[in-house]
Amino acid sequence: AQLRLTELHVNPAPDATGNRDGDDHEYLEFFNDGPDAIDLSLARFSDGIDFVFPAGSSLAAGASLLLASDVDAVAARFGVTAFGSYGGRLRDEGEQLTLVDPLGTVVISLTYNNKAPWPDVAKGQSLHFVGTEPSEATAWAAGSPTPGDRGLGGATVTSGPPADGATPSSPSPLDGDNDGADSAGGVQADSDAGMSDDEVWILIVMALAVLLLLLIMAIVVAHSRRRTRS
8 A cells, every 4th residue: 555645735825704724724645556555553653744643543444534733724624624733734835745654664755846847836735646646746736725625534543643652563564565663763751761781781880980089088097097007
């Protein structure tokens, strides 16, 4: 299965009433163009927006999902339900968007901009993926927003996010060929989960250093007393 970024609504128009900033209507559309569901557990953006998929997240084959700047704003304008809200904004002038799996392996990396040969995206338009190679500017076209036109509802969360310090045990095959990946990477344990081996060795070395210092001081004091008596 392969996860694709198929639409970027980077330049939304504001509401006619002016009650909402146009940026509130931004969204990204992802599509699973493979025959199998894709596990999105704990996948996150390392560049661009700020979003981490909850543990247990998956996207069915042939389905799409939306990440929105503001879920309520996108629902009010387009009548669709986004999977979640992200932090930050999509830059009109372009930027790099990088999605990585829990081990930090790149799943999607796209650098777009608003300069030729990239299409000129007018106010209220989106960038649509229409080619075969996402890194090529000619694979993208400007057009009216069509969130979820490939079919929403295939994104699910089978369990909530892990508690602090918990380590997920399920694999996360996000690299496009379903070979799997250990999702334990990148998860930090609580500070009270015990000391690491390195921390234990540091304490041992510090204790030995203190004992050595005390021994040297004792030798110096004893030597000084002998000289005084003589």
